[in-house]
Amino acid sequence: MKQLVLLIAIIISFTNCKQENKKSENNETLKADVQTFLDNYTKTFTKLYYDSALAEWDANTKIVIGDTLNAYNIQKANEALAKFTGSTEVIEKTKAFLENKSNLDLKQVRQLNTILYSAANNPETVSDLVSERIAAENAQNEALFGFDFKVNESSVSTGDIDKVLRESNNEKERLENWEASKEVGKGLKDGLENLRNLRNETVGALGYDDYFTYQVSNYGMERQEMLDDMNKMVKEVWPLYRELHTWARYELAKKYNAKVPDFIPAHWLPNRWGQDWSSLVSVEGLDIDAALKDKEPEWIVKEGENFYKSLGFEALPTSFYEKSSLYPLPNDANYKKNNHASAWHMDLENDLRSLMSVEPTAEYYITVHHELGHIYYYQAYTNPEVPPLLREGANRGYHEAIGYVFGLAASQKPFLVGRGLIDENAQVDETQNLLKEALKYITFLPFGAGVMTEFENSLYAENLPKEEFNKKWWELAKKYQGMIPPTERGEEFCDAASKTHINNDAAQYYDYAVSYILLFQFHDHIAKNILKQDPHATNYFGSKEVGTFLRGILETGANNDWRALLKESVGSEMSAKPMLDYFEPLMVYLKEQNKGRTYTLPDTL
Ligand SMILES: [Zn+2]
DSSP states (O other): OHHHHHHHHHHHHHHHHHHHHHHHHHHHHHHHHHHHHHHHHHHHHHHHHHHHHHHHHHHHHOBOTTOOHHHHHHHHHHHHHHHHHTOHHHHHHHHHHHHTGGGSOHHHHHHHHHHHHHHTTSOGGGHHHHHHHHHHHHHHHHHHHTOOOEETTEEOOHHHHHHHHHHOOOHHHHHHHHHHHHHHHHTTHHHHHHHHHHHHHHHHTTTOSSHHHHHHHTTTOOHHHHHHHHHHHHHHHHHHHHHHHHHHHHHHHHHTTOOOOSSEEGGGSSSTTSOOOGGGOOOOSOOOHHHHTTSOHHHHHHHHHHHHHHTTOOOOOHHHHHHOBOSOOOTTOSSBOOOSOEEEESSSSSOEEEEOOOOSSHHHHHHHHHHHHHHHHHHHHOSTTSOGGGOSOSSHHHHHHHHHHHHHHTTSHHHHHHTTSSOTTOOOOHHHHHHHHHHHHHHHHIIIIIIIHHHHHHHHHSOOOGGGHHHHHHHHIIIIIOEEOSSOOOTTOOGGGGSHHHHHSTTOTHHHHHHHHHHHHHHHHIIIIIIOOOTTSOOOTTOHHHHHHHHHHHTTTTSSOHHHHHHHHHSSOSOSHHHHHHTHHHHHHHHHHTTTOOOOSOSOO
16 A cells, blocks of 8 residues: 555656656757747848838938928838738737746746737727827928927027026016917827827727836836836935925016916926026036137047046947948038937947037037946947847937036036146036036936826826817816916816927826936946045046946846846945935035025925
8 A cells, every 4th residue: 555655646746757857858849939939020121121211311301492302211110010010910919928927938028028018009990090190290390390380470590588587587578488388289189089088098909008008017016116107216215306496486586577376387497398407507616618719629529439448348339430421511512311319220230320510519428428328338238248129228218318427517617627628726606516416316306207107198098088288288287297277277277288208208297207317326336335525526437347347237238127236236226315315515505595584495305
């Protein structure tokens, strides 16, 4: 009997073992199938992606008036790419593979998720809906970019309006310009409602609850997690924002010779949405324009590259210099180029390019360092460990954050002294400088992480009725920014739609908030833990340790969990604390300035 039990036990364990073997064999077959699928997908995808990038590159670097070839080539290339990424075959296979994701390698799962994310924007399964959405997006863009802004019956550009809002002390003129800037929203309201529905339905075909949820999924997060994270960021900076808000109410009332208001009328601020207040102060002392005036533009680009090389990064490939478009066109050129600076990873391999129009100015000096940050990010994650489909920033906010880190590093005094661009004894008003920076970074968060994020969540995930678009927008502006409309803004307006991103870069505005937060987390870590320098006065130049630290972040691309990567690199979760630490001296100054003044924002949000 005993022997029989033993025998049975042996038989059972033997069968189990056999089953285990069979299971792992099945698993290996599955993984091999997935890999074949991924390899084939990648081959076609990278070719079509390169075609599309080349067409876009031509259209941005060689603009000939009246020529329609560029537009035709772009449309053809993008259609081919969309047709492939959204094809039913790709979707079905990816979904089926993902049903077994616990049996796959993590790297495979990440690639499959990327494929599904790309597919969801143009699934062949609902091709009519996709065509309708693309047509609606084009119509919305035309209405937005073709709008004739008018002040006192004369046409003005948005640049003209911005200049008035930055510079004018005449309240009446400011109000006219601000109101003119919002007129565009009226004609975009129906289109926005329509686009909301079409975007929700398109991604719904692949199982996403709504378009906001879909966009957030790119971070590997649920919608509520993102909302909670963004809310936490605003809460963290709130005490400092409250000081800035109080300071601005009193300073602006003085400037316009008006009674101090409880909430800031929107036309008082130097930006159409109140998202950047930095032009309220000017700072003297850190002027490198004079030193750059006699330099060649080529010197500035080389100087940027030298900085990266000093950290231990490689020289840029020769093709970068051959293929990029780095300088303004000669006066006699018979074509134009886009002058907005950008960095391109053309083929997801080694064709790296930048589009700039570098001139010997301080602004371009910072821009070169920023754009090369993107280029070195591309170069770092183009390695055999990171498959082409994962050659992206760790999340959408990372890429900008890295550019910002290098831009900030290249603007601090000890760095500039080290590069021979300013005198060591140059006097800089540190407090005003810090105030100016806070009016850019801190004031952005209530807008970016608060108003924009909450509005778009409400629009897409909560189906905000069209009759409440404007009411909601201004409720949020009052709550988060402490800002109110100068005059009654009923539902005949759609002030949210005056913001470009609401129309054509939907439901991902929190990316910018994430970038600013990460910028200070990285910079704080580098300054305090690696360089052992004051974060307000650093010089990264020549530090191989800084290079090693940054390479660790850059070279994994999107082949990671970005939150784990952040924790590994700076030792904490996403947090606004380093940003607050940076502005700590300003808090002291503002409290002093605001002594005896009335605060109208609550203590805590
Ligand atoms: Zn950038």
